[in-house]
Amino acid sequence: MKKAFFFSLMTFMLLFSIFLFSADYIKRDKQLQSSLADSRVSNKIVYIEDDISHDALFGLTGIGVNSIARQPSVIVLNFSGGSLGENNSAKTAAYAAFVSHNYSVLSNLEISLVNFSAGFYVQPYGSRYALDGNRSSFTTSDYLTLRGLDVVIGVPINSSHLSYNSTPSNGSGTEIRVRVHDSAGESLMDSSVNLDPALQNAAFLLSFDTGAAIELRFGDYGGAGSLVINATGLAASIEEIIVTYDYTAEPVVAEDGLLSIYSPIGKLTKESEIVLKRG
Numbered sequence: 001m002k003k004a005f006f007f008s009l010m011t012f013m014l015l016f017s018i019f020l021f022s023a024d025y026i027k028r029d030k031q032l033q034s035s036l037a038d039s040r041v042s043n044k045i046v047y048i049e050d051d052i053s054h055d056a057l058f059g060l061t062g063i064g065v066n067s068i069a070r071q072p073s074v075i076v077l078n079f080s081g082g083s084l085g086e087n088n089s090a091k092t093a094a095y096a097a098f099v100s101h102n103y104s105v106l107s108n109l110e111i112s113l114v115n116f117s118a119g120f121y122v123q124p125y126g127s128r129y130a131l132d133g134n135r136s137s138f139t140t141s142d143y144l145t146l147r148g149l150d151v152v153i154g155v156p157i158n159s160s161h162l163s164y165n166s167t168p169s170n171g172s173g174t175e176i177r178v179r180v181h182d183s184a185g186e187s188l189m190d191s192s193v194n195l196d197p198a199l200q201n202a203a204f205l206l207s208f209d210t211g212a213a214i215e216l217r218f219g220d221y222g223g224a225g226s227l228v229i230n231a232t233g234l235a236a237s238i239e240e241i242i243v244t245y246d247y248t249a250e251p252v253v254a255e256d257g258l259l260s261i262y263s264p265i266g267k268l269t270k271e272s273e274i275v276l277k278r279g
Helices: 002-053 056-061 088-107
Strands: 063-070 074-083 110-114 119-123 127-132 135-140 146-154 162-166 174-181 187-195 204-208 213-219 226-232 237-246 253-263 268-278
Touching: 002 253, 056 063, 056 074, 056 088, 056 268, 063 119, 063 268, 074 127, 088 110, 088 127, 127 237, 135 237, 146 213, 146 226, 162 187, 174 204, 174 213, 187 204
Parallel strands: 146 174
Antiparallel strands: 063 074, 074 237, 110 253, 119 127, 119 253, 127 135, 135 226, 146 237, 162 204, 174 187, 204 213, 213 226, 253 268
16 A cells, blocks of 8 residues: 555656646746747848948939048047039839838838938938938038038030039138049049138139039038039039048948838837948
8 A cells, every 4th residue: 555655656656747847847837939030130130220221322313432541639530521413302202112011011111211211320420411302411510620611523525515614712611622623534623722611601602605504512501611613504423522630539421211120029119320431
């Protein structure tokens, strides 16, 4: 009788141990599967984040930040400004809509681009570049940090059609250099002057016998320290703008908008700035 009781007790303890082990195994297996699912989703989000934002702005508009360089006493930003004469705001809006709808459905994620535009911000200087239609602008809220601007513009017209050009008188303040060349690479203007960022200075102007014109102004145009470029009758290319700032020890970042991704699987959310370049 005692042996039967002891055997029954041992059997019960063994089965109970197996039950606990099985329950723990099932729990750990579920946790593992959940972790693997979260890991796969996280990797997917990282891939999509890079796929959506990598060179999207340049591909759509031709705007690209080439470098942010630290030198002994200055910070130098170098970027391409895209082409004047195109509806770039429509392009960026259409891309944001595509990402929000088509891309979200295909990837089974909820994705949105917030404040994605044909331009970018530069922090901590408070600079903003914007391009749309026949006009582009580069503004800097902390304009006293601007040391200089060097602008290179290409125009799809032969130099023989140039009828007039003029540059503002040299003054004091920010150094502004403007270089314009024609379709064959011949120089139409290479002028460098110092201009007060708080004044409405005269324009750098080129006129052509076709009725086309390029006008560049620097000064208090929608805010002190603003660079404004207008094109009339031609699709000019802003090939390069080199901005020289006072030195800062803070990180310098060029960014455009916010990318938000939400996954129903695992209920994971990731929001990140679309960083074009760090320096």
